[in-house]
Amino acid sequence: MRLRRTIQAALTACATLAASAGLVAAGTGSAQAATPLPSRVFAPYFESWTGQSPATLAAQSGAKYLTMAFLQASAKGSCTPYWNGDTTKPVSSSTFGADIATIRANGGDVIPSFGGYTADHNGTEIADSCTDVNQIAAAYESLVTTYDISRIDLDIEDNSLTNAAGIDRRNKAIKLVQDWAAANGRSVQFSYTLPTTTSGLADNGLAVLRNAIGNNARVDVVNMMTFDYYDGATHDMAADTQTSAQSLYNQLASLYPGKSPAQLWGSVGITEMVGVDDYGAAETFTVANAATVYNWAVSKGINTLSFWALQRDNGGCPGTAGNDSCSGIAQNTWDFTHVFAPFTGGTPATNDFSVAVNPNSGTVAAGSSASASIATAVTSGSAQSVSLSVSGAPAGVTATVTPGSVTAGNSATLNVTTTAAAAAGTYPLTVKASAPSGTHTATYTLTVTGTTPPPPGGLANGGLETGSLAPWTCQSGGAVVTAPVHSGSYALQAAPTESQTGECTQTVTLKPNTSYTLSGWVQGNYAYLGVSGGANASTWTSSTGWTKLSVPFTTGANGTVTVYLHGWYGQGNVYGDDFAIG
Template sequence: MRHLSTRSRITLGIATAVAAASAFAVNAQAAPGDAPAKKTEAAAPSGMNGPYLYLGWGNPPDAAQFLQETGNTQLTMAFILAQGGCTPAWDGQRPLKGGQDEQTINAVKEAGGDITPSFGGWSGNKLEEACGSAEELAAAYQEVIDAYGLKSIDIDIESTAVESEEVRQRTVDALKIVQGDNADVKIYLTFGTTPAGPNANGEDLIKKGAEAGLDAAWAVMPFDYSDGTTDMVAATKSSVDGLKDVVKGAYGISDEEAYQKVGFSSMNGVTDVEGESVAAADFQQMVDYAKEHKLARVSFWAVNRDRPCEGGGEASASCSGIDQGTWEFSKILAGYQG
């Protein structure tokens, strides 16, 4: 998984994204005189169906209004990185408290919704690498959990982080500590895949998790294939089937149980690989497949892109590059309740 415009590949780069965040800052509170956002109750387990929202680029929508318009009750917010040493911060720059990120989280909660912070991604200074021990990494995760009273976290482990056996082990060990201290916090690990399922790094990560007794949900990103794959529905199903087989073997559980511990995060519209794209109809088939197997997580990158490009232009940080309705993927995902 090498390309920069995906969920984990921040097109503008971290430095530029931080500047863009200021330009595209989200006013998460309703404007004076506006009707208050409709409150909804999150029916699905925390993190099960939250699409990715990134405040760093792509003209992000008002989060509370987005929930009201789409029927979604969850959002996955990206990305928490290291701000020097082992200190967690949004994009490695913005503090956990007092800024637009907390403002957005508060607005989502006020609207009856739920958020799942995503740690890591492709770019930037990752906590999983910056923290010197599992104990320090667990403390960084705990700081974020405590800051927002979280019910779930997503570890988007990619690039050099997932490629390092030391980092893979540190991440699993840290999450095991977190789980011991937060029995009710759901843990998701998200990573790249081949059309046949996880590569050797992903397989080892799952094996380490099983050996540690980590009760987590494992999600692959079935896009940005480098082998000419164009049938994204078939490739998503085969990727998740392969993931299920690895989890089944590692945990010694049944097919049915393994499907309920896995999931996927797609990419809406044109991806980073020439000739590869996911249409709304494709995503609907993916969600139907998830319903069939009761997958633990379904998501996509990103809300920012879940709208057509003005004048039929090319895909960018703020549009998908395909013929679709505004928030069409999000509305499909809202229908997934496990």
């Protein structure tokens, strides 16, 4: 928001350079998880650099919830946020802590906001300033634990809208914080406050949201600044608010096709600038406009109603545009607040999630394997830690889920292996997903058919050209890949970790007491090719390119051997292709 840039810049320039306690002293880690905000909340911006008490103004005005503006780095390149970039105002209980406690005691709360026009223009918005995603996330987490807040607002405008690296870092940090919150039983929302046109967000604002989707970062509220259109027109500010918001709704419906109309409207926020904004009298938001917007906001079920700024909600300077301390129109003190304050209501969104298996069925021959993706998604509230398990596997069938726990919004893999003794039939496997909010299930229908006779030479799918693993089975991470390949379209990937070699195997039955040679093309560090069981032989190589390995062996009395490819602990993936026994 542009209005306060001159005053804030002056305060920042005059800030004491001696570093105060900062993040290290701020986060206690022992505070209780915050109470989520109501599903509808009125939270006007509070100009935190004025020296006024937010608790006092909240009590005087009747605005129980406040959006606290702004947090930013003291200098470009720093990873430590301060209120207004002033190093004498760190994120700590000594700065606004008592005010926030009083606001909560009176039934309200605060939403700290990062950025703002000055920070976004000067490069001191935290994600523009700091190039370390982990430190950005740590700053957000420290803010959460220091003040026990449940929502962080990110005011992104001016140069921050074109800083692609900063946008990406910010969204990656949001994702880290959301995973941290889920693992620690906290509810943390993120809102993006963005400039708008009368036709919704411009493409640079949409790009911020597209990048968030690409980083799997959940954006709970998109808060439009319905002012400063800069188009030279005279505006009906209430009518343009509704037109802008309907356009935003349509944009969000395209970005988030899985959301219902109620969920889409429930993720919309509106911020007005009361009175005469800094563009001038052509953009004047009146008390009558406020009543119109209030009734519309209630009817649509939007999430957040706000305005810039609480200190402007008075008639102390009629005819003045863009003043930090008054609206520029004739009004009573707190007129706008009294219109909007009843908007706060409803209950906090209940945390919930969904689970699905894709594909939800598979057919395998006894002795073969299959896999499917398990997808989880946040359906309301915040992401939680979800424990995953599977049941219903019959004799001869093993079903597992990897990993066994994810943050809602992430995926896992259902792995199904069968032995030759598995009875033919159709079996429903139940995937169970459990979180603090409750349990959901999804079904995978497994069909087992009779065993497939081995091909000449005993080895099936040696070139992986079926595009699937079967009848190979692998430790976690093993897969069919399209690159690198030795020939054809597919190859086998074995995925060693610090705790496994990543072994992929296939059991074959050959003639008893007969000499054979296993061959295959391999690539990677410590790539092992061999047989075990009825015979034991192997060889290995380390190569950045494809290398052919040959393993002579002699079968035992039953002719059965297990062919394997694996790497070595912690040495990276290895690949194999064009396996044959001759």
